[in-house]
Amino acid sequence: MMQTIDMATTPLRDLNALLQSQAEGNNQIQFSIENPKGSHAVAVGLDAPIEVTVNGSTGYYLAGMNKQATVRVTGHTGPGVAENMMSGTVIIEGDASQYAGATGHGGLLVIKGNASSRCGISMKGIDIVVHGNIGHMSAFMAQKGNLVVLGDAGDALGDSLYEARLFVRGSVKSLGADCIEKEMRPEHIEILKDLLERSGADASPEQFKRYGSARKLYNFNIDHAGEY
């Protein structure tokens, strides 16, 4: 059964308290949220395998710190969507603003429109699939996980990158420091195929290029020991 919560009449804290109180094994798993009108921090801190659909557009920090839950937004979303997500799935039908999926540890973030600057900044294991384009400084200091972009990437992609994998189908305006194009091996095709399927993306893995760390910036070079 679907429970509907109207944000025109239900305060944000009550809404979040209700969603956060759901436990694994409850019968009630589907929630529909109406009239978000750009509200901040909608459906944050969830920790149960529930399905939340937000009908409209949201503001800052939608589905932050998400665990297990599936959160879908029918409109656009503001800065910091799914920030520090641990697991679960967040799907944005429209565009996302700055630092989507920042510091995420796990789970899948799907943005069907465009994401703007700093997408996946400092990502730590999350998978992010953007059907459109991403802005500048995306995947800055990204440590782990996969960022897949069907469109184009902006300036300084993957600057100071650690071990996250970046897959871009379109053009890359420029690569950041220590980020290089890398060979697409069969295991990467497999990872990409799975992510494209799970995010409903109409693209074949062979169309993408892979980018990763040159590992010159963050590795200690023994030949430089005398410099310290």
Add this chain to the structure above:
Amino acid sequence: MCGIVGLFLKKEELRPRLGDLLSDMLVTMTDRGPDSAGIAIYGDDAEGLKMTVQSDTPEETFATLETDLGGALGKPVSLKVIDTHAVINLPAGTEAEAKSFMKKRGIRVMGSGHAMEIFKEVGLPKDVAERFGIRAMSGSHGIGHTRMATESAVTTMGAHPFSTDDDQCLVHNGSLSNHNRMRQILTRKGFPPATENDTEVAACYISASLAEGANLGEALEGTLTDLDGFFTFVVGTKNGFGVVRDPIACKPAVMAETDDYVAFGSEYRALATLPGIDEARVWEPEPATVYFWER
């Protein structure tokens, strides 16, 4: 932080609703800037020039202003007092004289123009909008700002919008780092900022560029090379409305366009109350990219 709202109407029929729509947008941005608020409204074209002035003691100061100023100019003026502000209709060619009259009397000039009136005060956006009766105002376009001060004091003169030439105004979210150097350059060009505020320097920069013959788009483009710092600017001219963000673009911005209007908000929340927003084209303006509309 700071909040910005702007609305540029494309349809004549919406003009009576401009103040009402802008007030809702402005109040929504209260938690981005609760210390001061201001709004510039482009209304009906006056025959002469409209000068908006402010006084902390309006009852006393404005009581004899109409006759005193009329006497000083040798021509009759008309005056409409709205809370701490007064909008004065000046006969053509008397602007400079009126300005020096205000300076002598210690009356602050908020701005002037044929279409633009400008109202700004310290206080919550809701209270500021109410005190000036913004809701009842009609017009073709308007720009509003809610301020959380960083670079200069919380005063009426530090509130946005800043107007540094006829029918021009600018609001800003961010902070500029080369404003002292630019202040010297702009003073030499004949556009001296009146306050210590960094944003006013940007307003003077746009005014100086337009005076040198640039169009609105070119003037905005120039900010990307000549101004250093963080900024999202929204600029109004008599017929135009423009937006530009610095290349780093960490100050938020959302725009919406329908057949009826172009709207700007620091957040989507500010746009959520607009008619037809669900069908509008909504997008985030790109970094270092100029957007402008003129009628």
